[in-house]
Amino acid sequence: MVVSNKQKVILIGDGAVGSAYAFALVNQGIGHELGIIDVDTARTEGDALDLRHALPFLPPKKIYSASYTDCADADLICITAGTAQKPGETRLDLVSRNLSILKTIVDAVMATGFKGIFLIASNPVDILTYATLKWSGLPSEQVIGSGTSLDTARLRQTLAEKINVEAGSVHGYVLGEHGDTGFIAWSNIRIGNLPIEKWLPDFTDEAKEEFRIAVRDAAYSIIAKKGSTSYGVASALARITRAVFNNENAVLPVSAYMDGSHYGISDIYLGTPAVIGRSGISLVAEVPLNRKEQEEMEHSAATLKAILKDSIV
The missing domain is CATH 3.40.50.720 (NAD(P)-binding Rossmann-like Domain)
Structure with missing residues (x-):
């Protein structure tokens, strides 16, 4: 198509x-x-x-x-x-x-x-x-x-504010579920072309986990304050739509189907960068993960599959 x-x-x-x-x-x-x-x-x-x-x-x-x-x-x-x-x-x-x-x-x-x-x-x-x-x-x-497009935007903006750079200079992704089991692939985070440790040498594992929770729970904070989230996800949807209509082949974080050839996971949708153009998703751009991150990706998949098992799908 x-x-x-x-x-x-x-x-x-x-x-x-x-x-x-x-x-x-x-x-x-x-x-x-x-x-x-x-x-x-x-x-x-x-x-x-x-x-x-x-x-x-x-x-x-x-x-x-x-x-x-x-x-x-x-x-x-x-x-x-x-x-x-x-x-x-x-x-x-x-x-x-x-x-x-x-x-x-x-x-x-x-x-x-x-x-x-x-x-x-x-x-x-x-x-x-x-x-x-x-x-x-x-x-x-x-x-x-829409997957982790909004989560990734929140990651980039929040990290940019912490380091005092513009968000477009922050590169990296939230992967997995758009929800509580989503995770930040810290091993792939770059600001400019430098790893996060060059910018935040005292950024401990505990600090990273606190940061992940803050990004994850941003929606809950917004919902508690104004009843719903809308502008961030709408902007993400518009960006995906533009990539389709302009045939951009843009690499964007979306929820894409796992067919067994990526992350060792099959028959579920998960947040991952993918190439988006006129035909939709042309390629899943698998992010290289360390052992901990791979386990988190598998945990996201298992959580979603457990819900699907009891659903009407």
């Missing part, structure tokens, strides 16, 4: 994340057509109208309140629909609620003959991306989860 020149996006789920994603697409001039689907059609109509009123300041785009029939010729469908994570809940607590919602959505989309790319952001994103793969029947390269 190759995306068409019309670069048509259908967004399903017009809540905090979905509306922020739509705004990011419009502001950044990503795509030529945007349709918005939600059970609350009044909201999608209002958002579409509001977004169109921004177009005199921005590149032109067709924006409208959509229905599932509009999915047939879409190039990319982004799913942000689902119940939100509540204070005190983990992403995995959302499994049963959001799987049932997702099944209805995927069935409705595939009934239209959709052959494009799914981009999943609803939580728990790794499990819901896996479910989308199974229920859609599409090739795994066309089913992408």
Whole structure:
């Protein structure tokens, strides 16, 4: 599958994340057509109208309140629909609620003959991306989860603030689950071309673990303060969408399908850098891990597989 020149996006789920994603697409001039689907059609109509009123300041785009029939010729469908994570809940607590919602959505989309790319952001994103793969029947390269894109952004920004450099100079990834078992691959962290120890010579293992927890729990802090996270993940989704439409072959951290040829892990979606272009994921860019990190990757996979075992997938 190759995306068409019309670069048509259908967004399903017009809540905090979905509306922020739509705004990011419009502001950044990503795509030529945007349709918005939600059970609350009044909201999608209002958002579409509001977004169109921004177009005199921005590149032109067709924006409208959509229905599932509009999915047939879409190039990319982004799913942000689902119940939100509540204070005190983990992403995995959302499994049963959001799987049932997702099944209805995927069935409705595939009934239209959709052959494009799914981009999943609803939580728990790794499990819901896996479910989308199974229920859609599409090739795994066309089913992408936002994965650890936001976690990695939080890592880079937080580390940049600690060292007092700009975030674009921080290179490295959060890998594994987008959730509590996700981990920082410290052995691969570079600021500029220098390892972290050159910048923080007293950065002990205990300090690294405290840093990991702070990055991991950033979402909980934001949810406690404002009820939900939206801007960071929306920006990550927009970045992935841009890479697809521009055929950038950009290396981005996403949730990608593990087929047994990477990390020694099979039949699960996990956060890892991957090459993203017009056909979706063309290559999983496996990060070399030390023994501890490999064990953490396997722990993430085992945690997710245990949840899947008891799910409806």
